Structure formats: C-alpha cells, structure tokens
Amino acid sequence: MIRFIILQNRQGKTRLAKYYVPLEESEKHKVEYEVHRLVVNRDPKFTNFVEFRNHKVIYRRYAGLFFSLCVDITDNELAYLESIHLFVEILDHFFSNVCELDLVFNFHKVYLILDEFILAGELQETSKKAIIERMGELEKQE
C-alpha cells in the first residue's frame, strides 16, 4: 500500500503531502526532509526506486517537481511508477498544461483530485476521464 505521497520541488518545498499511515508531526517533517535528500541528487540515469527505512520510495521528476510515493517493499514498483505518471496526466488535463504554480495556488484542488485517485493508500480510479468528470461535478456544487 502507499504509505504517503509527497510532492516537492528541487529546493525541498513541500507542495503536497498526504499520509495514509499515522505519523507524528515531527516525524512527517523528518520524512519529508529525508525523502527530498534521497531523491534530489539522484542521477536521471538511475532507477526510480530507492530504499527508504523499511519501505521503498518510488519517485519521478517532472521539471522541477519530484513526485514520491512510499510503498511496501513487496509492492509492484513499475505499477506505482506509472500511477505517478497517470496522476500527472490527470493534473495536466485538469489545469491544462500544469505547472508548479498551478499546484501552489490551487493546492486545495490538488487534494481533491488526489482523493478521487487514491484512497486508503490504494488506487481508487484509474480512468482519467472518470476523475475529470467527477471534478466537474464537484465544482458545480461549490
């Protein structure tokens, strides 16, 4: 299962963090700091997987943003790697040509999208269309 998702920029600023396991505040800060350090300096030619404590971080870089998923050691790495990409495609579609600033100013929308995509640390919906339509429904209600 996914233990947490973190979006960070190269400087280590957290743009989104969602934890599916209970962690203390201080522990969250530590995790975010460590994950950033772990992925930021990796060569693009390296694998997208790094061991992290008892788990594994699957990460992918898009421009200056790192999307990191922490999953169980036994989980299917490539499947999670592609789920990051699917998430990015959804964001891209929703914001039409997403950039970091979109995510900063609309962080609350990003949380909404994420909640339609992942729940309880598992993938909930893998259809881009279904999620975009759902977001449309929700926006109407606001």
Place this chain on the structure above:
Amino acid sequence: MALSGMRGLSVFISDIRNCQNKEQERLRVDKELGNIRTRFKNEKGLTPYEKKKYVWKMLYIYMLGYDVDFGHMEAVSLISAPKYPEKQVGYIVTSCLLNENHDFLRLAINTVRNDIIGRNETFQCLALTLVGNIGGREFAESLAPDVQKLLISSSCRPLVRKKAALCLLRLYRKNPDVVNVDGWSDRMAQLLDERDLGVLTSSMSLLVALVSNNHEAYWSCLPKCVKILERLARNQDVPQEYTYYGIPSPWLQVKTMRALQYFPTVEDPNTRRSLFEVLQRILMGTDVVKNVNKNNASHAVLFEALALVMHLDAEKEMMSQCVALLGKFIAVREPNIRYLGLENMTRMLMVTDVQDIIKRHQAQIITSLKDPDISIRRRALDLLYGMCDVSNAKDIVEELLQYLSSADFAMREELSLKAAILAEKFAPDLSWYVDVILQLIDKAGDFVSDDIWFRVVQFVTNNEDLQPYAALKAREYLDKPAIHETMVKVSAYILGEYSHLLARRPGCSPKEIFHIIHEKLPTVSTSTIPILLSTYAKILMHTQPPDQELQKQIFTIFSKYESCIDAEIQQRAVEYHALSMKGAALMDILAEMPKFPERQSSLIKKAEESEADTAEQSAIKLRAQQHTSNALVVTDQRPANGTPPVSQLGLVKVPIMTNTDQSNAEQELPHPNGALTVVDPQPPSTPSPDLLGDLLGPLAIEGPSGTSPQSDLGVASGLDGGVAAGALAIAPVEEQTNTVQPIGDIAERFHALCMKDSGVLYEDPYIQIGIKAEWRAHHGRVVLFLGNKNTAPLFSVQALILPPSHLKMELSLVPETIPPRAQVQCPLEVINLKPSRDLAVLDFIYKFGNHVVNVKLRLPAVLNKFLQPITVSPEEFFPQWRSLSGPPLKLQEVVRGVRPMPLTEMANLFNSLHLMVCPGLDPNANNLVASTTYYSESTRAMLCLIRIETDPADRTQLRMTVASGDPTLTFELKEFIKEQLVFIPVPPRAPAPAPAPMPPQALPPTSPPTAISDPGTLLAGLL
C-alpha cells in the same frame, strides 16, 4: 495560471512567495495566524465563506511546516457544516491535519456516520474518503457495517461503491474482526462480477487484504480472478478510458495477479489452464517499446506474471522461460528493468532447481554490485547473498570483501554482516572462515558489529584445530600499523587464550606477545582495556616457568588500574593482581575458556529478524513458510560432491577436551532438587542474557567443576533457572539432554509484552510462542500463536493456564500435535474481576523427539492492560482530587531507590503504561500528574489520578500520590507504578520464591492473603 477562486487565499500565497527569506516568511505567517486566531475567537462575525478561507489558509501554513494545532478544532467543526463548500473543506483539511490517534477525531464520528448513512451522495463520498484515509479502530468498530452496506448496495453509484470498498479495506486493516468471514466471502465473490472497472479495481485491493489473511474463506473468488485476468488480457469489454497506453488497466491486472498469489495452488484443471494461457501470453507477448510509459506499464504486468508463475510452480518449460527472461533483464541498460530483474531473480531462488541456472549469471550480477546506483547495488548484494552456497561461497565472499573497501558507508554494515554470515554458513574450511572475519574487521572495523567478532571467538574456542592458526593470524595482524580497535580486541582475546600454542615461533614468546599487545593500550577505549587486562593475566598464567621481569611489568599495570575510575577495569585489575600472586595455583584458577554451548548464530538471527513492514503479509513470505526449502536453509541440501555436510551450528568438530566431557556428563544428570547446578560457580559479575556477552565479562575464573557456561545457561534462560531446571528434571538420564535453550531473554520478552500487545513470548530452537492481544475495558482477547519451527511435528503439546484469582481465563482447545512448520492459534479469553497485580502463568509442555520441554511463562495480562488513558481538564481534575481525601482512597508514599530518569522519560514510561500524563495541571515543573481509567468487573470503569513529585536534587526518590474510588485499586495501582519506577535487581537464582517487593507497612485488608494459595500467583512469584 488558474487562480484559486478565493482572493484572500491567493493574496496570502503570493505574499508568502514574495518573501525574500525564511525570516520574512515566518513574520508573514505569524501575522496571518494571529489574524486567524482572533477571527475564530469571535466566531459569530464569521461568514461560512470566511471560515472556509481561513481553514484553507491554515492548511497552506501547515504545508509550509508551521504548527497549526490551535486550528484542529475549527477544521473538525466544519465537518458538521450544513452546506457542501464548508463541509468539503472541513473533511479535506481534517484528513490532512489529523491522524487516527488524535482525540479530536472522536468528536466527528457521529457526524461522519450520519453523512455515511444519509442520502446526500456527495456527503457520503466525503465521509468515506475521510474514514478511508485516517479512520482508526474506533471508526472500524462503529462504521464497518454501514460501509459494507454501501459497497454492496445496488442503488449506489459506482462512485460511492469504489470508495466504500477502499474504506472497508482501511477498517479491515485497523481491525480484521469487522469483516465477518462467513457472511462476507460470498459477497466478495459477487463483487468480482462487477462491470465497472473503478469499483473492480478498488474491490481487488480489498480482496488482496482479505486473502492474505485467510485464503481458505475466499476460494470462490479464485476462478473469478482468473476470469477478470482473461477479460483484461483479451481486452474484452474494457472501456477505452481504462486502457493505459494501449494496455488494459495494468493496475487491475497487477492487483488481480497479486491476489492469486495468496492461494496456494489452482486445483481446478480448467481454471489452471486458462490462467496459464494468460500468463504465457504475458510472458511471450511483452516487447520492449520506445514509449517509456507503455514500456513500464507492460513490464509492471510482466513482473507480476513472473511472480505468479513462480508461485504456481509451473511446468519446467515455463520456469526456464522465466529464468531466461530474468537473465536478459539483469543485463539490460534500462536501470529500472535491471533492478527488477535482480530483485525477481532473488525471489526466484526459492523455486527449486533453478539455482544452477541462476549461478550462470554470477559474473553479470557481480558487475551490478559495482553499479553507480545504490538501489541496484543493494539488489545485487541481496541476490548474491541469496544464491551463495558451498560451491560459490569462496568467490562470492571474496568479491564482497573486495567491494567492502570501496563500498559507500550506507552499505558497509549490511555488507559485512552478510559476508560474515555467508562465511559462517558455507565455510569450506574453518581457517578460511577465520581469514574472512579478520579481513572483514581489518577492512571495515567500524561496521563490524560486536556479534561478528564474538562469533569468531566462539568458533575458535570450540575448535581446537583452529586455535594455533587463529593465534598466528591474530599475531600477524598486530604487526600492521594502525589496526582497528575491534581487531585489537579480537587478537588480544585470541592471543590471551592461545598464544602459548605459538611459543616456539619467532616473535611469539610471551614477552613479545605482551609487548605488542600492550603497545596498543594507549590507543584503545575503556571498553577494550578490560579485555587487555584479561589477556595479560592469561599470558602470565601460560608463562611457565614464570618470567620475573614480565611479571613485574604486568603487576605494575594491574596496580596502576586498581585505582581506575571505571569499575569494570578496576575490579579486573584488583582480581587479576590478587590471583596472579598465587603463583602456580593460578593455573588451576585461571584455566582456559571452556567451550561455548552451541546455539543458533546470532548473526543469522539478526538477519532473519530484519523484517520488512508491509500492509499485507508478503505472498513470498507465506510461501517460504509453507516450503521447507528457502534461501536461508539451503544448508540442508548440500550437493553430494561438496564437503561433508556441516549443519549451521555444527561447525564444531568432535570435542576432545576432557574436562568439557565431564561437565557435559554432569549436565546430563538431573539434580534431585531441580536446581541446575549444585556447585555454584562464580557467576559473572554482570549476568548477560546472551552468552556472546560472556566475552565482555571477566574471563572464566572457574571453580573446580568447570561449569561456567552452565551457570550462564541458567541466567540466560531468563527465568532464573526455572525453565532449564524443569526441563532437566523431566528428561530421562540416558537421554542426551543438551537442555533446550530459549532463544532470547524470556524476562525481557515478557516485559516488552507488558508494554505492547503483540510479539514473541517465548522461543527455542523448536517452537515459537507469539502473542497478539486486544484489550477492551475489562475484557481481553489474547491469541497464542504456537509455531513449530521444524520439519518434524511437535507432539504431546499441552498448554495450561494458571490464572490468579482476579482473572477469569479461558483457553480454547490446544491441539496435541503441531505439524511441521505450522502455526496454530489458540485464543484465550480474559476477564478482569478486580484490581490486582498478580500474574497469570502459562504452563507449556511439548515433546520433540525424545525431549520433553516444559516451560512456565508469565502472561502479560498485567494491570496496565486494563487501563485506558484519559485526558482530564483542570476543571475535572481538582474537584475529583479533593473529593478523594485520604486513605484508603488516596494513598501517599515516599518511594526511594527509584531508577534515576529525566522527567520526560518518566512521562513516556507513564504514557506507555496507559497512564496519561496531563501536562500543565501541576504548576511545579518537577511534578507530574497523570490520569487513567481502570476497568474491572468489580470496579467497573474507575477514574484514577496520580501525582508524582520529584526532587531535582535527588532523582532516586520521589513522592507518589495515587487516588481512585476503590481502596484496593488505589493500593494496587500505587504498588504497580512503584514496581515500574524502582530498580528491581534480578533476584539470585535461588529455589526460594523471590520476595515480592512489598512494603511491610500500610497493607490494606484487601491485599490478598488468599493469593498465596493461588497456584498461578505462587508460580508467578517464583518466576
């Protein structure tokens, strides 16, 4: 750039972005927080829109890393807002700021439940999402039925049902009992007929969790999973939106194949055939393509298919296809694929008959050990470790040693541990093993844990043939400049014991040995000096006839350290000095170390213990438990052409030392009084739970019977001789009774279990007894897990519970036989009748071969398990505290001999005992106030209040006041806390019951004299 739609929020975000530095940012944030605080204080003036805006701002501030605890309440309260926009914010922000352990969340349970059972679909979705993401046990217990209803409801949209599936998964992970297997397995199977792939994806995740716990109940899901796979593989009835780069939902394919790995086999021939067809297609039809995403997705499916094929023990042909694929993968340039190739090859090792094929790739794997990417290096190391056996151990270990010097620090410790284990498991000869370990210490001393050098000393001690060689090697290393301190330790130890075997070689006279070791003394730390002193004493002893000059030098050193500030060094110096004065008698007193009793290598144990933490038990692990042959036990199946089989523990050659034989013989005699030893050998000054620790204790100063290791054995058993003695008394004389030794310290395990609810209670080479407990009010449900670790069954298993008078305990039937490598679960129901600190005992008997083993184990059904922490506000606390005015409801005592600890540590200790520390209630910072609720049948739920006043000048004493509405409870709780705070020395191994640390004064009438007649209590006292 899309704007947030809330101007105030956007402006604030812009402001933050325009801050030049952290300081400015902090100022801006503080200003905003101040503003939010004042606005919320005066809530009446706030419009719903403003509330929403402020809560979003808080979340943003929280993301920047600032503390917004004050706003938790505001976020939670928005959940009950009547309109969607506010409610949505409440739900989302709450699930970001809080986690399942926050008390505030309880406040929301009712609202959340109302939203779940209500008619508003949007609200249902919000509520399910919150529970799915942060719901805890309490949510599980109160909401599971409602969530199940939604999941199977025919009137709900898929949108709601997929959320319900994953929400239920969360609740199930928090408490598996909320899903009733009998009722649910059919429903689960029906869910798999779902056409909507969103619901199906979510349901499949739920199924994986369910089958990983209990595959038997979900048999009917197996063919359905195969159907789903067929549907996806043939791309039938898969809407376009669910294909990803042309691949029908790779995620659902992966999950489905994961679920199938939890079923031991596929019995039905038709289903099996269909499944293999699908798998064959995946194996053959996955090509490398240019598009990265497509490539990743198809390989995600391929690797999962490989795992499933391995699991199903497919036909040989298919297997070799898999190995061939993996062989291809570990050589490709694409790093992710290479990584996965290595990882899966490691898993493949578990399949029989493929080791040889994998070995062909050894050179390629070793190249990956030098890859620039640490992730790949780690996988290569794991694989090399797994594939190592007698045939290639020399090559692999030497490769690891070579790599050690250039490896990055992050890997060195693991690398040296693995090299040490392989060297031990597969050594073609023992001198090679010694070479490897010494090289290891030489190259990476900082990363060689004590266990590693303890182990080599053990081997050398136990193998006479090895001793001159080891001594020679140690002597050679001492010539090197600047050797690592661990090397000083190990060489000093070995030379102390065996340098006399080298006496005729050049440079090896006692004097020379002494000098070369003594040269190192100024460079070593305090922990090494005691070892050197022992070495000097041993050198003196072996120098016959005595060399006056050497003696003088050594005596000078001893007298110098007699006034050393370190107690250990001082004691050794004084003792050795005095002993050395005895001249020839020294020989008898300071004899050579006897052999160590054999036991499982603590290194291997260490490697086995480092388990990954995963949501579902790994399918591979489960499989490994079912099969007897896995990578860790390949020792059992040596090739016939290899060296003669040497079992993991059996590196010891035939013992020749006569005095050990005698002591063995002595060990075999059961002593009539049941005590382990009659002659009490001088116990080591610090009894260590692990025999390896002996090396750090003073060297064996033996009594005439030479039973030093035995004395340790008693201590090591952790039950102060009780266990070992019991086992001995029962075993017939003619049997070879190398008494079954518990692994790990029983007392320590017990204490650990007093603080947590699951773990190992007892372990020996044959059996492991685990415990998992749940406590609710005055009820408890403890499950005993009896696991047979062997390939032979355990017979005559008996478990008897001896409950103290205040506990009602009912153990379900324990089977008489535990099949090989099986685990049986025995639930034990506990009801707490009244307050007491007495302990329940598990009297456990089993037979393995001719051994009858009987252990008596304290059960962690202790007082604090019936406590539930509770926070008390000052308004509640003080009236209560005052109303409980004095004895017997409120007792005060000055406690002396307290383990000195900082107040924060004490607070942690209290919290871990379920005594909730309430900071701020006592104005004096040196005091500590705690509250808790105690549950028993007689007292019902009863509030207990505790106050500790410490004296910063003297941490060994404190004043404790305990109050509750029940005199017995007050007394028992006070005594209980005292026991936790006071340092209780381990009572000497005496047959007499250890006196309970009860104060003679102030025994209330309820303190049970009846308990003495209680068998459980009596035993617990003894243990």
